[in-house]
Amino acid sequence: MIKLLRNYLFWTYERGSFHYDVMVTLILLFLFVGPRFIDFKDKPVETVALQSSEVLVKAAGSNEEGNLFVYQIRAEDMHGAATDSDRQAAILRVIEPISGGVTLERYEAVHDAQGKTIAYNAWVLR
Known part of the structure; x- marks a missing residue:
């Protein structure tokens, strides 16, 4: 089990292998699903039109x-x-x-x- 975790941590699996696919899937899940459940406490910056002719x-x-x-x-x-x-x-x-x-x-x-x-x-x- 320790060897498996070490291989995941150091990304030693070949591309196209089962473990490589698992790592990529976990990363993609974190990127796309994480912001829905993790509060990163970021706030959008209020933007105002720069020129008077802009709305x-x-x-x-x-x-x-x-x-x-x-x-x-x-x-x-x-x-x-x-x-x-x-x-x-x-x-x-x-x-x-x-x-x-x-x-x-x-x-x-x-x-x-x-x-x-x-x-x-x-x-x-x-």
């Missing part, structure tokens, strides 16, 4: 009414929208030339580390 679009699923997308719009593109209705109108002004007629479901501000609003995430039904 970041992510698919957010679908429901019975249509497809849901998240549009990330830079705060500078909102052009001084102070009230809630002004912000909704500004968001639609930016999004509609890109994707046509849409329905704004909700939106929320994206803040940087200092708490300054740098962008808005808008959930849009298309």
Whole structure:
């Protein structure tokens, strides 16, 4: 048994042998199944469009009414929208030339580390 474990550890089996196939299968299982059961505590980095003419679009699923997308719009593109209705109108002004007629479901501000609003995430039904 110790010899078997040592051979697995030092990868001494020939390619195409049963033990080689077992090792490759275990590695592939770890790569593809491991992230579902192991919490690596990684978090995605918030990305904001680099240029004012860019809008970041992510698919957010679908429901019975249509497809849901998240549009990330830079705060500078909102052009001084102070009230809630002004912000909704500004968001639609930016999004509609890109994707046509849409329905704004909700939106929320994206803040940087200092708490300054740098962008808005808008959930849009298309």
